[in-house]
Amino acid sequence: MASTKSRIKPRTWTGHRGQLAKRIAAGVGGWLQLQIASDLDQTIGEDAARHALVTLLHAQRRFDVEVNYRPKGWDTKHRLDIALVPRTATAKTVYGVIELKWLTGARDWGATRLDIVQDAVRTMAETTANLNAHFVVIGGHQQAFRSLFNTKHPRAKAKEARRAAFVRLFPRTYREMGSLTRAELDEHFAAAESRLPTGIQVLGKGKLQARCVAAASAKIHKREQGFVYVWQIGLTGR
Numbered sequence: 373m374a375s376t377k378s379r380i381k382p383r384t385w386t387g388h389r390g391q392l393a394k395r396i397a398a399g400v401g402g403w404l405q406l407q408i409a410s411d412l413d414q415t416i417g418e419d420a421a422r423h424a425l426v427t428l429l430h431a432q433r434r435f436d437v438e439v440n441y442r443p444k445g446w447d448t449k450h451r452l453d454i455a456l457v458p459r460t461a462t463a464k465t466v467y468g469v470i471e472l473k474w475l476t477g478a479r480d481w482g483a484t485r486l487d488i489v490q491d492a493v494r495t496m497a498e499t500t501a502n503l504n505a506h507f508v509v510i511g512g513h514q515q516a517f518r519s520l521f522n523t524k525h526p527r528a529k530a531k532e533a534r535r536a537a538f539v540r541l542f543p544r545t546y547r548e549m550g551s552l553t554r555a556e557l558d559e560h561f562a563a564a565e566s567r568l569p570t571g572i573q574v575l576g577k578g579k580l581q582a583r584c585v586a587a588a589s590a591k592i593h594k595r596e597q598g599f600v601y602v603w604q605i606g607l608t609g610r
Contacts (some may be wrong), residue, residue, distance in 0.1 A: 389503045393586035393602040399428040401588030401600040408590050408597045418474035433539045435467050445500045450569045468505025469498050475512030481519050482531050485538040490567045492605045496574045510599040542582050551579040578609020
């Protein structure tokens with residue numbers, strides 16, 4: 373599992389953000405390992421994973437945690453999974469937002485890839501300060517990760533092109549940056565902004581970026597059974 377130990381305390385907000393990402397991966401990854409060891413990994417869903425993540429975030433004691441967060445100006449139908457809210461009454465901007473996707477069972481993996489790209493876009497629709505965390509967290513069983521990232525579609529050219537684009541955007545190597553241009557998003561994920569409230573646009577002419585900032589694996593007898601990854605989302609040319 374990923375370690376949360378650090379010999380030197382981070383002195384910058386960027387350092388604190390990286391430490392938080394590692395704690396998320398290690399903590400939720402540890403929870404996943406417990407579910408696997410208990411033979412419960414095939415039955416847990418996103419609600420249970422979100423509860424584990426929120427519990428971990430509350431324990432940091434650096435901010436309040438708001439679930440189903442509605443940014444200012446958004447209608448009541450559109451929410452973000454989690455917001456990290458400053459405890460000072462005068463603060464007007466959240467420290468960060470998090471979108472979680474928990475991979476379960478057989479599903480339409482093409483639709484899941486679009487959902488995750490939409491989650492990434494949604495995190496950039498909220499203004500943040502200090503930590504500036506715009507996290508997408510993906511976790512689940514290793515078979516689901518294989519289906520999402522590695523299983524090719526040799527008989528469906530367009531679907532395979534979308535899978536390849538998704539893999540380019542979300543690298544799974546620590547610190548590696550992935551990206552898609554606006555043209556690539558329009559070609560492969562034309563509905564990337566469709567889960568934003570009417571009138572709100574995020575994407576400009578630049579790139580949507582995702583840097584892998586933390587990862588953890590759940591193992592039984594040294595065999596990897598599941599994973600948790602955290603990406604920091606960014607935009608260029610807004």
